[in-house]
Amino acid sequence: DAGVIQSPRHEVTEMGQEVTLRCKPISGHDYLFWYRQTMMRGLELLIYFNNNVPIDDSGMPEDRFSAKMPNASFSTLKIQPSEPRDSAVYFCASTRGHQPQHFGDGTRLSIL
């Protein structure tokens, strides 16, 4: 089985640019999660979806961040406009119910 697939693996862009991160969850999983990992704050949950519907977005830092899940096999996390403090590793994870979450390899984002 293919795992959670994230793209791109690395992204370097200049401040003010729009950034779009992509995630393909494991087939059959009905929950999808977006996390951000930094040295200072560790792993933070940004938002999660159930059956493509956003359930909890309380972790989204501000209006510059948005996430969508147009169908069961695809989700995006968008930052517009990007700022240097958004530099981090962003992870996507998926699962069924209370089963353990499966993580992608992450997108390492650098905003210059």
Added chain:
Amino acid sequence: AQSVTQLDSQVPVFEEAPVELRCNYSSSVSVYLFWYVQYPNQGLQLLLKYLSGSTLVKGINGFEAEFNKSQTSFHLRKPSVHISDTAEYFCAVSEYGGSNYKLTFGKGTLLTVNP
């Protein structure tokens, strides 16, 4: 709300020595407990989980953990570590049953195994 405390940010050990990585949690409800491992430039991989039943849980790569409800702990152990166990380890908790599917992670413990 839940919280997770990993008491050691770094644990250096020698190869073939035993290791224990400590994890304490706080929650007003029953919980599920997990340990994940993260190798450099990779995502998190599940090591083991406690959902119910026996409090001693065995996972992959020879790791095990014991759930202690009275001490609200879920410490991870391995009797003999290898160089390849060098990685960051995360303890995580989620609410038992119910409709809250969020995982709360600890800050992580960097295990360094030296020859």
